[in-house]
Structure formats: C-alpha cells, structure tokens
Amino acid sequence: MINSFSMDWYFITLIFFAGMYCMLVSRNLLRQFIGLEIMSKSCLLGVISVGAKTGNLALAQALIITMIVIEVVVVAAGLSLLVKNYRITNSVDIWSLNNLRG
Amino acid sequence: MTTSLLAYLLIPLFTAILIPFAAKTRRKLADVLANVTLLAGLLNISFILFNPANIALSFSNITEDGFALLMIFIIYLVALCVTFFSSYFIGDDSKVNRVPYYSLIMTSVSAMCGIVTTGDFFTLYIFVEVLAVTSFALIASDESGKGLEGAIKYFLLTFPASLFILFGIAFLMLTAGTFSFESIKIIIASGIPAGAVVFSLSLILLGFLIKSGVAPFHAWTPDAYEGAYAPVSAYLAGIVTKISGVYAVIKISIMLRLFEIKAYHTAEILMFLGMLSIAIGALAALRQKELKRMLAFSSISQIGYIILAAGMGTPLAILGAIFHLVNHATFKTVLFLNSASLEKGAGTSDMRKLGGMEHAMPWTSWTSIVALLATAGVPPLSGFWSKLIIIIALWDGGAKTYAVLALLFSVVTLAYFMVMQKKIFFGNPTEASRNAREVRPAMLAPVVVMCLLIAALGVFFPYIYSYLVETIAARIIL
Numbered sequence: 001m002i003n004s005f006s007m008d009w010y011f012i013t014l015i016f017f018a019g020m021y022c023m024l025v026s027r028n029l030l031r032q033f034i035g036l037e038i039m040s041k042s043c044l045l046g047v048i049s050v051g052a053k054t055g056n057l058a059l060a061q062a063l064i065i066t067m068i069v070i071e072v073v074v075v076a077a078g079l080s081l082l083v084k085n086y087r088i089t090n091s092v093d094i095w096s097l098n099n100l101r102g
Numbered sequence: 103m104t105t106s107l108l109a110y111l112l113i114p115l116f117t118a119i120l121i122p123f124a125a126k127t128r129r130k131l132a133d134v135l136a137n138v139t140l141l142a143g144l145l146n147i148s149f150i151l152f153n154p155a156n157i158a159l160s161f162s163n164i165t166e167d168g169f170a171l172l173m174i175f176i177i178y179l180v181a182l183c184v185t186f187f188s189s190y191f192i193g194d195d196s197k198v199n200r201v202p203y204y205s206l207i208m209t210s211v212s213a214m215c216g217i218v219t220t221g222d223f224f225t226l227y228i229f230v231e232v233l234a235v236t237s238f239a240l241i242a243s244d245e246s247g248k249g250l251e252g253a254i255k256y257f258l259l260t261f262p263a264s265l266f267i268l269f270g271i272a273f274l275m276l277t278a279g280t281f282s283f284e285s286i287k288i289i290i291a292s293g294i295p296a297g298a299v300v301f302s303l304s305l306i307l308l309g310f311l312i313k314s315g316v317a318p319f320h321a322w323t324p325d326a327y328e329g330a331y332a333p334v335s336a337y338l339a340g341i342v343t344k345i346s347g348v349y350a351v352i353k354i355s356i357m358l359r360l361f362e363i364k365a366y367h368t369a370e371i372l373m374f375l376g377m378l379s380i381a382i383g384a385l386a387a388l389r390q391k392e393l394k395r396m397l398a399f400s401s402i403s404q405i406g407y408i409i410l411a412a413g414m415g416t417p418l419a420i421l422g423a424i425f426h427l428v429n430h431a432t433f434k435t436v437l438f439l440n441s442a443s444l445e446k447g448a449g450t451s452d453m454r455k456l457g458g459m460e461h462a463m464p465w466t467s468w469t470s471i472v473a474l475l476a477t478a479g480v481p482p483l484s485g486f487w488s489k490l491i492i493i494i495a496l497w498d499g500g501a502k503t504y505a506v507l508a509l510l511f512s513v514v515t516l517a518y519f520m521v522m523q524k525k526i527f528f529g530n531p532t533e534a535s536r537n538a539r540e541v542r543p544a545m546l547a548p549v550v551v552m553c554l555l556i557a558a559l560g561v562f563f564p565y566i567y568s569y570l571v572e573t574i575a576a577r578i579i580l
Binding site for chain 2: 029032036039040043044046047049050051053054056059060063066067070073074077078081082084085088089097099100
C-alpha cells in the first residue's frame with residue numbers, strides 16, 4: 001500500500017500555500033477571503049488525514065463537522081463586514097482601508 | 103468542562119436569545135435585561151470569592167479551578183461596567199440598535215465563560231471563534247467607516263491564528279491522541295519524547311499570541327481599538343482580547359513548564375516576545391495623537407508584562423501574570439470608558455483638539471489619574487503589586503536583564519501617561535473643551551467603582567495575595 005499519509009501532507013501543504021499566494025497577490029478583499037477559505041480547507045484535510053493515520057476517523061469526522069459549522073459562521077460574519085464596507089466606501093480594494101493610522 | 107460553572111455560561115446565552123423577543127417593541131428593556139443578568143452573575147460569583155466563611159477556611163473548600171473563578175468574576179465585572187455605561191451612552195438618536203448590541207454582548211460573555219471553564223483545546227477553539235465573531239459585529243456596531251475598517255482588519259489579521267490553532271490540534275491528535283488539558287499533563291509526565299508534543303503546543307501557542315496582539319503580530323490591535331464603537335473598545339481592550347488570547351497563553355505556559363528543560367526554547371521565545379511588545383508598545387504610545395490609539399499601544403505594552411511572566415513560568419511568575427491580567431482589565435476599562443466619556447462630553451478624543459478638561463470634567467480627570475498611576479505602578483495602587491511580583495519572579499528565575507528592562511519601561515509607561523494627562527486635562531482650555539460638559543453621574547458610576555476596586559486591590563493586597571496563592575499557585579503542579 002502506498003504511504004498515503006505523506007502524500008496527504010504533500011497536498012495539504014500545496015493547498016495551504018496556494019491559499020497564502022492568493023492572499024498575498026490579490027488586492028480585492030473578496031479574493032483575500034477566498035484565499036483564507038482555501039487555507040482553512042487545508043487545515044480540515046490535515047485533521048482528517050491525521051484521523052485516518054491514528055485510526056481515529058470517527059473523532060476526526062466529528063471535529064471536521066464542528067469546524068465546518070464554525071467556519072461558515074466566521075466567513076458569513078466577514079462577508080457581511082465586506083458588504084457593509086462596500087456600501088460605505090464603494091470599493092473592495094484592500095488599499096482603500098487606510099483611514100486609521102497614527 | 104467544569105460542569106458546576108456551566109450556569110455562568112448558559113444564563114447569559116439564554117438572555118441573549120431572550121432579548122430580541124422581549125425587547126421587540128420596547129427597546130429600553132434590552133438594557134434592563136442585560137444589566138440584571140450580569141449583576142446577578144456578578145453577585146453570585148462574588149459570594150463565592152468574598153464569602154467570609156471561605157476566607158476563614160483559606161479557600162480550601164473551593165474545589166474548582168481558582169483561576170477560572172477569578173476570570174469569571176472579572177468577565178462579569180467588566181461586562182457589567184460596559185453595559186451599564188452604554189445603556190446611558192447610546193442616545194435615542196444613535197445609529198446603534200440596542201437589541202443586537204446587547205444580544206451580542208451577552209453572547210460574548212457566555213463565550214468567554216466557556217473559554218475559562220473548558221478543559222480541552224478543541225472546545226477552547228470553538229469558544230474563541232464564537233468570541234471572535236461577536237467581536238467583529240460589536241466593533242462595527244455603529245456602522246461607521248472607521249468601525250468597519252477596524253473590524254475587517256481584525257478579521258483578516260486574526261483569522262490566520264485559527265489556522266495555526268487548527269494545525270496544532272491536528273498535530274496534537276497525532277502525537278498525544280487527546281486534547282484535554284489533564285490527559286496532556288499526564289502524557290507529558292509519562293515521559294514520551296517531548297519534541298512533537300512541544301511542536302504542536304507551540305503551534306497552538308502561536309495562534310493565541312496572534313489573538314492577544316503581542317508585538318510582531320500587533321498590527322490589528324490599534325486599528326481595531328481605535329475604530330471600534332467607544333464602549334466596545336473598552337470591552338475589547340478590557341476583557342475580550344485578554345480572555346481570547348492571553349488566558350490560553352498562560353494555560354499553555356503552565357503545561358510547557360512540565361517539560362522542564364525540553365521546552366526551554368519555547369519559553370525563551372515567549373519571554374523575548376513579551377519584552378519586545380513591552381518595548382514597542384511603550385515607545386509607539388509616546389508619539390500617538392489619538393487617545394484611543396495611545397491606549398491601544400499601552401495595552402500591547404501591558405500584555406507584554408503578562409506574556410513575559412508567563413514565559414518565565416515559575417509559580418510566582420504565573421501568579422504575577424494572573425494578577426496583572428486582573429489589574430489590567432480594571433484600569434484599562436477605566437481609561438477606555440473615560441475616552442468614551444470624552445467623546446460624549448467634548449465631541450472628540452483627539453489629543454490635539456483637547457486641553458484643560460479638568461475644569462469641565464473633574465471626575466473623568468481624577469479617575470483617569472488613578473488609573474494611569476495604577477498602570478504605571480505607583481505604590482499604593484494595584485498595578486504596583488502585580489508589576490513587583492513579576493519583576494521579583496524574573497529576578498529570582500535568573501532573567502535579570504529582563505527584570506531591569508521591565509522596570510525601566512515601567513518609567514516610560516508613566517511618561518506617556520503623564521503626556522496624555524497634561525495634553526487633555528491640564529493646561530489652557532481649547533475651543534472643544536470650553537463647550538464640554540461632564541457626563542451624567544450614571545455614566546461616571548462604573549468608572550468610579552472600578553477606581554475604588556483599583557485602590558482596594560492595592561490596599562488589601564495581603565488578602566488578595568493569600569487568595570491567589572491558595573487557590574491558584576498552590577494548585578499548579580510544578
């Protein structure tokens with residue numbers, strides 16, 4: 001059998017850095033959110049992979065379902081902030097958030 | 103989860119659900135419900151903490167975690183002060199809708215009680231996320247551009263923290279097979295190879311350091327505090343970031359201490375980050391023009407003291423860290439509520455536009471003098487004792503350079519607060535302060551109560567010390 005654990009973590013790292021690259025290069029707030037989501041999906045894959053490795057898949061699945069629920073709530077809150085900000089400033093550019101400085 | 107403390111979590115949650123239905127037509131009812139719930143909880147927890155029978159038995163009859171009880175007390179106290187203040191601060195013409203505002207505050211009180219009573223890392227993560235969501239909404243509750251900007255920065259810069267915590271939880275599952283604090287302590291004591299467990303705990307620690315706004319990760323703190331709706335910034339700085347970040351850092355550093363020499367480097371880095379944030383916070387606060395932003399940098403600097411002591415990790419240092427956490431909650435709440443009073447009374451909290459406010463707002467002026475002297479560590483007040491414990495613990499533990507630097511930056515703290523006091527309250531009245539009026543007595547009440555508490559914690563320090571030793575330090579297995 002192929003050692004799937006190391007393959008898992010190869011892809012998890014790949015997905016994580018894809019998300020990070022998405023956050024680093026884009027100026028659009030929505031794309032930043034998508035980057036964050038991609039990064040957090042790699043975390044969930046990590047938990048599942050560890051669960052499969054340790055033979056504890058039931059616990060890992062329970063964790064994953066809870067984490068997905070939590071993430072949906074967090075991202076919904078973030079998106080509502082983005083929409084309200086768009087209504088006020090009419091822009092989704094990350095560099096337009098420069099009113100607070102000292 | 104300590105089930106006997108579950109009521110402190112469930113009752114605010116119940117009120118949070120009740121408020122939107124009960125206060126549908128009469129909005130003022132939301133104020134009453136929130137204040138009554140918090141007052142009841144505060145009286146309940148005070149009865150455990152200050153009961154003469156418990157003091158006579160030197161707290162040996164309290165079987166719960168003393169740290170959790172103290173944190174619940176301070177959560178309820180700060181939340182009550184903020185809700186009482188904001189029930190008068192929110193005017194009738196305000197854009198802030200009372201019903202979701204109080205509902206969110208009650209939910210976050212419930213989440214904070216969950217954080218301090220939980221017994222494993224996964225539940226801790228869930229409650230931290232609940233607290234984060236409520237904070238995003240609370241920061242933007244006045245729907246101003248600044249509030250939204252602060253909330254978005256808070257969101258983008260602290261979301262990576264939860265990724266680190268999640269990866270840490272995954273590695274913990276791989277290496278230790280469990281998330282509960284007690285089992286991890288047992289596994290550490292059984293002498294398994296430390297490297298992997300220390301790595302996973304360090305990842306979780308990194309996540310909580312980002313959440314608490316320690317120096318290299320502090321970029322979100324001033325923006326979130328400055329942009330936030332005025333009473334909310336007192337709530338955030340006073341208790342929310344302390345519980346969501348610093349509490350878990352102290353918990354993990356107690357665990358790391360069990361590794362003795364094997365987790366030496368993590369503890370060393372923790373102490374370095376603490377010192378770095380003391381320095382950066384204090385030096386950046388010197389050149390701020392906006393009061394709330396200056397207080398935010400001061401908050402970073404004070405968190406540095408707590409992290410420094412947590413990194414030291416001896417029982418005396420942990421005790422100092424916990425006591426400084428409590429003191430910081432009291433005096434930072436006073437200072438931020440005073441900045442909110444200035445916004446209400448004079449219309450601005452910009453230091454360049456204010457001056458000579460002591461004639462117009464004497465109570466605000468005197469209470470902020472008490473709070474700033476406590477923050478800087480002037481003897482009769484509470485801040486002196488906690489800083490003294492931290493510095494003695496550092497000196498005892500062999501970190502003499504850090505002890506001397508911590509003492510020196512305490513003087514810088516006094517310097518920037520004196521500059522703030524002189525610019526805002528002393529000197530000649532400016533145009534903004536001539537038209538200023540003192541806020542009404544009900545809004546001064548929470549600030550005055552907090553000031554009395556600061557003085558009492560300092561004057562009755564021997565009793566507080568024996569409580570801290572008997573319920574916290576003696577029960578930390580080291």
